Amino acid sequence: MSFLSNIFARRQQSSSVAKDRLQILLAHERGAGEAGESDLIRQLHKEIMEVIARHVAVDQDKVQIKVDRGSGCSMLEIDVEVPQQLSGKRVS
Amino acid sequence: MAKVLVVTSGKGGVGKTTSTAALGAALAQSGQNVVVVDFDVGLRNLDLVMGAERRVVFDLINVVQGDARLSQALIRDKRCETLSILPASQTRDKDALTSEGVARVMDELREKFDWVICDSPAGIERGAQLAMYHADMAVIVTNPEVSSVRDSDRIIGLLDSKTQKAEQGEKVEKHLLLTRYDPARAARKEMLSVEDVLEILSIPLLGIVPESEDVLKSSNVGAPVTLAAPTSLPARAYFEAARRLSGEKLEVSVPVEKRGFFDWLFKRDA
Ligand SMILES: Nc1ncnc2c1ncn2[C@@H]1O[C@H](COP(=O)(O)OP(=O)(O)OP(=O)(O)O)[C@@H](O)[C@H]1O
Ligand SMILES: [Mg+2]
Numbered sequence: 223m224s225f226l227s228n229i230f231a232r233r234q235q236s237s238s239v240a241k242d243r244l245q246i247l248l249a250h251e252r253g254a255g256e257a258g259e260s261d262l263i264r265q266l267h268k269e270i271m272e273v274i275a276r277h278v279a280v281d282q283d284k285v286q287i288k289v290d291r292g293s294g295c296s297m298l299e300i301d302v303e304v305p306q307q308l309s310g311k312r313v314s
Numbered sequence: 315m316a317k318v319l320v321v322t323s324g325k326g327g328v329g330k331t332t333s334t335a336a337l338g339a340a341l342a343q344s345g346q347n348v349v350v351v352d353f354d355v356g357l358r359n360l361d362l363v364m365g366a367e368r369r370v371v372f373d374l375i376n377v378v379q380g381d382a383r384l385s386q387a388l389i390r391d392k393r394c395e396t397l398s399i400l401p402a403s404q405t406r407d408k409d410a411l412t413s414e415g416v417a418r419v420m421d422e423l424r425e426k427f428d429w430v431i432c433d434s435p436a437g438i439e440r441g442a443q444l445a446m447y448h449a450d451m452a453v454i455v456t457n458p459e460v461s462s463v464r465d466s467d468r469i470i471g472l473l474d475s476k477t478q479k480a481e482q483g484e485k486v487e488k489h490l491l492l493t494r495y496d497p498a499r500a501a502r503k504e505m506l507s508v509e510d511v512l513e514i515l516s517i518p519l520l521g522i523v524p525e526s527e528d529v530l531k532s533s534n535v536g537a538p539v540t541l542a543a544p545t546s547l548p549a550r551a552y553f554e555a556a557r558r559l560s561g562e563k564l565e566v567s568v569p570v571e572k573r574g575f576f577d578w579l580f581k582r583d584a
Binding site: 288 | 367368382385530532533534
């Protein structure tokens with residue numbers, strides 16, 4: 223932004239950002255073969271939904287499963303919006 | 315009322331995906347709810363240009379086939395919360411997209427968003443026709459060179475015959491977006507002029523996007539040019555195009571660099 227940062231803190235070249243992004247992406251796509259990783263996530267998704275449904279009546283749309291694939295590890299984030307009445311009682 | 319917009323061209327590599335991302339982000343920054351939908355099944359790239367490639371779980375085909383809910387496949391942009399992407403499948407083939415399935419997804423998208431922007435695959439075959447079928451409006455991306463103009467003409471013909479609007483006796487609203495325009499080459503008359511292209515295709519001009527390294531830099535870092543370099547010439551052209559799509563009447567200008575010495579000094583290495 224500032225005058226000084228422009229001169230001294232040479233920003234990372236956009237091409238090296240591109241290379242890093244591609245390496246992460248391709249490592250996952252190649253490793254996954256045809257659809258390995260997505261199949262795993264889909265299976266997880268299904269089973270997690272089943273477990274949740276066994277205990278609370280939540281709308282399927284209120285369960286979000288997200289991934290963030292990194293170079294070292296990937297994050298699997300599960301976001302469940304629990305109905306009001308339950309969230310008070312059952313959090314223990 | 316939601317608007318469905320297809321970004322199409324016939325010819326490959328003219329800038330459809332770049333334009334989908336840039337226009338989507340420009341419209342979203344004006345506060346409207348926007349989803350960009352990748353119809354390029356098997357060769358998805360919109361996720362990469364938008365920087366969402368690490369976050370794809372489900373895709374359009376999963377939703378079309380009922381394996382996932384729409385809400386589970388939509389990825390919200392991290393920089394602009396009114397912008398979402400619906401990725402294409404990388405591994406499945408395009409025959410997995412049924413017309414009925416696509417129709418159902420488009421109806422659902424219309425309810426959730428103000429703009430549904432469909433990034434068409436190249437060509438004039440089924441994939442391109444599916445992407446355009448539900449469109450109310452079309453952005454025809456054209457480069458100022460003969461084969462691109464010819465293919466745009468083919469696509470215009472399809473928009474007038476193979477879309478739902480056409481079947482109902484209505485018209486898809488068509489807009490020409492001239493991209494990768496090089497003012498220096500145009501001045502030397504080495505390239506078709508804007509007037510030439512407009513005369514041949516005779517559809518209204520939405521904007522002129524110059525050939526620019528800012529486009530490449532933005533895709534390197536995974537951001538639409540209207541988010542990564544909002545003051546750059548191509549971004550300004552896309553912002554104006556987005557305003558015209560929203561109904562504003564603005565004169566189209568030919569983009570030329572007006573750089574001061576200090577801009578030059580400090581922008582060299584970005
Ligand atoms: N205004 C521009 N200036 C410089 N490069 C550009 C510009 N617009 C697009 N490009 C580059 O042209 C190439 C093709 O662009 P893009 O992927 O958007 O085209 P496309 O029409 O979606 O291609 P396809 O038909 O393969 O889907 C990319 O490398 C992109 O960075
Ligand atoms: Mg493309």
